[in-house]
Amino acid sequence: MKPSLIPAAMLLLCTASATAWAAPGTVLRNEKLYAQPSASARVAGTVAKGASVNILAKQGGWLRVTSGKTTGWIRLLSVRAGAGGLGGAGVGDVVGAATTRSDPSRVVAVAGLRGLNEEDLKQAKFDANELARMEALSVTPTQARSYAGQSGLAAVNVPALPAPKPAESSSSWETN
Amino acid sequence: MKIKLMILAVSLLAFNGAAAGIDFGKLLEERINKELNKDKPTQPAPAQPSSTAPAATQNAAASPPPEKQKVDARQLGFALFGEYSIEEENRIGRQVAGDLLGAVKLVRDDKLQNYVNLVGNWVAQQSGRKDVTWRFGVIDSEDINAFAAPGGYVFVTKGLYRRLNNEAELAGVLGHEIAHVSQKHHLKLLKQSSLIGALGQAASSKAKDSDQVVQNLIGNGAEIMARKLDKNAEFEADRVGIVYAARAGYTPWGLPNVLQDLAGLPAGDARTGLLYKTHPHPADRLAELGEAVDGRLDAVRGKELANRFYRVQ
Numbered sequence: 001m002k003p004s005l006i007p008a009a010m011l012l013l014c015t016a017s018a019t020a021w022a023a024p025g026t027v028l029r030n031e032k033l034y035a036q037p038s039a040s041a042r043v044a045g046t047v048a049k050g051a052s053v054n055i056l057a058k059q060g061g062w063l064r065v066t067s068g069k070t071t072g073w074i075r076l077l078s079v080r081a082g083a084g085g086l087g088g089a090g091v092g093d094v095v096g097a098a099t100t101r102s103d104p105s106r107v108v109a110v111a112g113l114r115g116l117n118e119e120d121l122k123q124a125k126f127d128a129n130e131l132a133r134m135e136a137l138s139v140t141p142t143q144a145r146s147y148a149g150q151s152g153l154a155a156v157n158v159p160a161l162p163a164p165k166p167a168e169s170s171s172s173w174e175t176n
Numbered sequence: 177m178k179i180k181l182m183i184l185a186v187s188l189l190a191f192n193g194a195a196a197g198i199d200f201g202k203l204l205e206e207r208i209n210k211e212l213n214k215d216k217p218t219q220p221a222p223a224q225p226s227s228t229a230p231a232a233t234q235n236a237a238a239s240p241p242p243e244k245q246k247v248d249a250r251q252l253g254f255a256l257f258g259e260y261s262i263e264e265e266n267r268i269g270r271q272v273a274g275d276l277l278g279a280v281k282l283v284r285d286d287k288l289q290n291y292v293n294l295v296g297n298w299v300a301q302q303s304g305r306k307d308v309t310w311r312f313g314v315i316d317s318e319d320i321n322a323f324a325a326p327g328g329y330v331f332v333t334k335g336l337y338r339r340l341n342n343e344a345e346l347a348g349v350l351g352h353e354i355a356h357v358s359q360k361h362h363l364k365l366l367k368q369s370s371l372i373g374a375l376g377q378a379a380s381s382k383a384k385d386s387d388q389v390v391q392n393l394i395g396n397g398a399e400i401m402a403r404k405l406d407k408n409a410e411f412e413a414d415r416v417g418i419v420y421a422a423r424a425g426y427t428p429w430g431l432p433n434v435l436q437d438l439a440g441l442p443a444g445d446a447r448t449g450l451l452y453k454t455h456p457h458p459a460d461r462l463a464e465l466g467e468a469v470d471g472r473l474d475a476v477r478g479k480e481l482a483n484r485f486y487r488v489q
Binding site: 023026029039058060075076078080081086116118123124127131133134135137138139140141144145148153154155156157159160162163164 | 270271273274275276277278279280281282286289290293294295296297298301302309310311312313317319321329333343391396398399401402412415416418419422423424425426427428429432433436437439440449450453458459462463464465466467468469470471472473474476478479481484
C-alpha cells in the first residue's frame with residue numbers, strides 16, 4: 001500500500017494549482033453567493049461567517065463554492081482555504097492554526113527540515129561579498145519597464161484602498 | 177568650525193533632552209558635521225527664520241514643507257523626531273541586508289535573480305518612491321517567508337518562491353515587501369525600539385567603522401528581521417501591496433491566492449514558524465484585506481503571466 005501513496009500525492013499536487021478542484025474552506029464574513037462571478041449577478045443565497053463551504057473553482061477574485069444545497073460565487077477574500085475555522089484565533093500565531101486540518105494535497109515531506117529562526121538571524125555576521133553579489137544583480141528601472149512591456153504590462157491607475165475603520169485592532173472582522 | 181559644532185551639538189542635546197541626545201552618539205555627530213559642512217551653516221532651533229517653523233518643529237514628519245525648510249526642521253531632531261534621510265536609510269538597510277545574507281545565501285541562479293529583479297523593480301516603480309535603489313534576491317532557504325529592509329532590499333525565500341504559480345503571485349508578494357519599504361515600517365519600529373534601549377550601545381561604542389555604528393543601532397545581526405511589526409503594518413502592507421501589483425498591470429489576486437495557499441498549509445510546519453511568529457495568521461490577513469477591498473477592485477483586470485514565470489528546481 002505504501003508505495004502507491006507517492007504517485008497519488010504527486011497527482012494531487014499537480015491538480016492543486018488548476019482552476020477546478022474541491023477543497024474545504026471557511027467563510028470569513030457574512031456574504032452573498034452570486035449566480036455568476038460578479039456582484040451584479042443574481043443572488044443565489046447567503047452564507048454566514050464561520051460557515052464551512054466546499055471550494056469548487058476559482059476565477060479571478062471569485063471562488064465557486066457549495067454551502068449546503070446552494071452553489072454560487074463568493075469573493076475570494078471572504079473565504080479562507082482549509083477547514084481551520086476562522087483562523088488566527090486572535091493571537092495571530094500558530095495557536096490558531098493548530099486546529100487546522102491540513103489539505104492532503106499540500107503535505108510535502110518536511111521531516112528533518114528546520115526553518116529559519118530568530119537565533120540564526122541574531123548570530124548572522126555581515127557578508128559583504130554576498131551583498132555585493134545582490135547589488136550587482138539589480139536592474140535599472142528602464143530594464144524593468146522594458147521587460148514589463150514585453151508581456152503587455154502597462155501602468156494602470158488604481159486608487160489606494162482605504163484602511164478599514166477600527167484601525168487599532170486586528171479583530172475588527174470579529175465584531176461586525 | 178569647531179566652536180560652531182560645539183554650539184550646535186550642545187543646543188541639540190538641550191533640545192532633545194540629554195538622555196536621548198547622547199544615545200545617538202556618532203550618528204548624530206556625523207549628521208551635525210554634515211550640516212556644518214554646507215556652505216551656509218544654519219542656526220539651531222530657536223533661530224529658525226520661517227514663520228512655519230513652530231509647526232515644522234512640532235512634527236517634522238507629518239507634512240513635508242518646502243525643500244529648504246525641510247532640512248532645517250529635520251536637523252533639529254534627526255531620527256528622534258524627524259525622518260531618517262535617504263543616506264541614513266540606505267546605511268541601515270545595507271547593514272540589515274548584509275547581516276541577513278550572512279545567515280542565508282542567495283540562490284546561485286542568476287537567471288532567477290535577474291527575473292525577480294525585473295518583476296520587482298517594475299512593481300516598485302508603482303510605489304512612488306523614486307529615491308530608493310531597489311534590489312531583490314531569492315535566498316537559499318526552504319523556509320516560507322519574505323523580508324524587506326530599509327533602503328529597498330527585498331528578499332524572498334526559495335521555499336516561498338517555489339509555491340508561487342505565476343508572475344502575478346510573485347508581484348503580489350513583492351508588492352507587500354515593497355510596501356514595507358515605501359511606508360518605512362521598519363524605520364518606524366527601529367525608531368521606537370532604539371529610543372528605548374539599543375542605542376545606548378552606540379554612545380559607548382569606540383568603533384570607528386561606520387557599519388558598527390549602524391549595527392549598534394539595529395541590534396544583533398539581522399535580528400530586526402525576526403522582530404514583529406505592528407499587526408496593522410502587516411495589514412497595511414497587504415492593502416498597499418496588492419494595489420502596487422494592480423498598478424503594474426497584474427491581477428490584484430496574486431497575493432490573496434498566496435495567502436490562501438498558506439492558510440491551507442498544515443499547522444506546525446517548521447517552514448512557517450518564523451512567518452507566523454512575525455505575521456498575523458493568513459486567515460486574519462485575508463479577512464482584513466477583504467474588508468478593505470470589498471468591491472473596489474471588481475473592475476480591475478490584470479495579467480497573471482503564468483507562462484513566463486521562472487520556475488526553480
